[in-house]
Amino acid sequence: MDIRSRIVHAGQDRDPYTGASSVPIYLASTFDQRRILSQGRHDYTRSGNPTRDALEAAMADLENGAAALAFASGMAAVSSTLLLLSPGDHVVAGRDLYGGSFRVLTTLFSRWGLATTFVDTSSPDAVQAAIRPATRAIFVETPSNPHLGITDLPLMASIARSRGLLSIADNTFATPYLQRPLDFGFDVVVHSATKFLGGHSDVLAGIAVVRDEEITARMRFIQNAFGAVLGVQDCWLLLRGLKTLAVRMDACQAGAAEIARRLAAHPRVRRVYHPGLPDHPGRDVHERQASGPGAVLSFDLETPALAERLLDRARLPLVSVSLGGVESILCHPATMSHASMPREARAARGIGDELVRLSVGLEAPGDILADIEDALAD
Numbered sequence: 353m354d355i356r357s358r359i360v361h362a363g364q365d366r367d368p369y370t371g372a373s374s375v376p377i378y379l380a381s382t383f384d385q386r387r388i389l390s391q392g393r394h395d396y397t398r399s400g401n402p403t404r405d406a407l408e409a410a411m412a413d414l415e416n417g418a419a420a421l422a423f424a425s426g427m428a429a430v431s432s433t434l435l436l437l438s439p440g441d442h443v444v445a446g447r448d449l450y451g452g453s454f455r456v457l458t459t460l461f462s463r464w465g466l467a468t469t470f471v472d473t474s475s476p477d478a479v480q481a482a483i484r485p486a487t488r489a490i491f492v493e494t495p496s497n498p499h500l501g502i503t504d505l506p507l508m509a510s511i512a513r514s515r516g517l518l519s520i521a522d523n524t525f526a527t528p529y530l531q532r533p534l535d536f537g538f539d540v541v542v543h544s545a546t547k548f549l550g551g552h553s554d555v556l557a558g559i560a561v562v563r564d565e566e567i568t569a570r571m572r573f574i575q576n577a578f579g580a581v582l583g584v585q586d587c588w589l590l591l592r593g594l595k596t597l598a599v600r601m602d603a604c605q606a607g608a609a610e611i612a613r614r615l616a617a618h619p620r621v622r623r624v625y626h627p628g629l630p631d632h633p634g635r636d637v638h639e640r641q642a643s644g645p646g647a648v649l650s651f652d653l654e655t656p657a658l659a660e661r662l663l664d665r666a667r668l669p670l671v672s673v674s675l676g677g678v679e680s681i682l683c684h685p686a687t688m689s690h691a692s693m694p695r696e697a698r699a700a701r702g703i704g705d706e707l708v709r710l711s712v713g714l715e716a717p718g719d720i721l722a723d724i725e726d727a728l729a730d
């Protein structure tokens with residue numbers, strides 16, 4: 353079935369017991385195991401809950417995975433996935449990874465004994481060169497944060513497979529509506545479901561989707577043993593948000609494409625980063641592996657003072673971390689999403705004080721543009 357139909361029905365079709373249009377919120381921490389109603393499938397909510405099952409079934413279906421697992425946040429999904437590795441292992445990770453993923457790798461996991469080398473994963477040679485005897489995984493994000501850098505997913509999956517490495521892709525920016533890394537051979541997809549999947553800036557959640565049964569069993573063990581599961585009411589909110597993913601994504605990315613084009617011609621904007629622009633590095637690769645450019649763009653203003661002015665004066669968008677909401681969100685990566693990264697690490701990645709990221713929401717694109725233009729005017 354077309355993904356637009358699956359987005360509405362997968363995992364959350366009519367409640368089998370009552371016919372209710374929406375999956376009930378099973379606010380139960382424990383289940384009487386003699387009951388035939390639960391068919392012995394549930395015992396304790398950390399290990400499984402029917403509402404969480406529905407969300408996990410929906411996400412497994414949309415990402416074409418064997419199973420999905422819901423976590424308390426995107427970082428809980430990322431960290432729980434990294435627990436597939438062991439002390440002494442080494443990871444090759446994208447240089448442009450989300451700041452929180454960088455932080456957890458370079459603080460908690462490095463202290464635990466997991467080493468990471470950060471490379472530009474748009475360069476297969478750089479990835480190959482960083483692989484050592486102890487390397488066990490490749491971790492990429494595409495489009496990446498905040499420069500919308502593109503990594504060739506089929507190529508990365510084939511490098512990982514040929515070197516016997518686990519491959520992990522953060523698919524937060526594209527969502528399964530636009531891009532499905534497991535189809536290209538990736539082993540695990542992670543999401544900050546807080547973003548486009550939830551879509552309404554009202555829930556914090558994470559998802560991991562796994563391609564095969566063997567890794568699924570290991571991930572289920574980690575989810576239950578480590579315990580960073582998503583609460584039942586948040587599972588329901590996410591199911592609710594997910595149903596409109598396709599229409600939200602279509603509208604938001606149409607707006608983003610228009611705004612990116614217009615900002616590229618703005619005299620105070622030095623450079624715009626958006627996979628829909630003709631000169632965006634890796635655009636061809638992105639078009640081969642994704643069905644749209646997504647709804648996020650970043651831009652360098654002429655000076656840091658202009659970025660400050662825009663953030664002070666813009667009235668329509670939220671000025672905050674996060675993205676993927678129905679409302680547009682302006683973010684200053686250097687002081688917000690990437691503040692957890694040391695200044696030198698930010699400078700090495702071209703994340704200057706003049707860089708601004710815009711997640712385009714469902715407002716009329718003309719209104720967002722007018723707001724930005726007004727804010728940038730003298």
Ligand SMILES: Cc1ncc(COP(=O)(O)O)c(C=O)c1O
Nearest residue numbers: 425426427450522524544546557
């Ligand atoms: C690409 C990406 N991955 C992971 C995360 C972490 O997700 P969360 O904030 O839900 O823990 C974020 C959050 O901004 C993100 O943008």
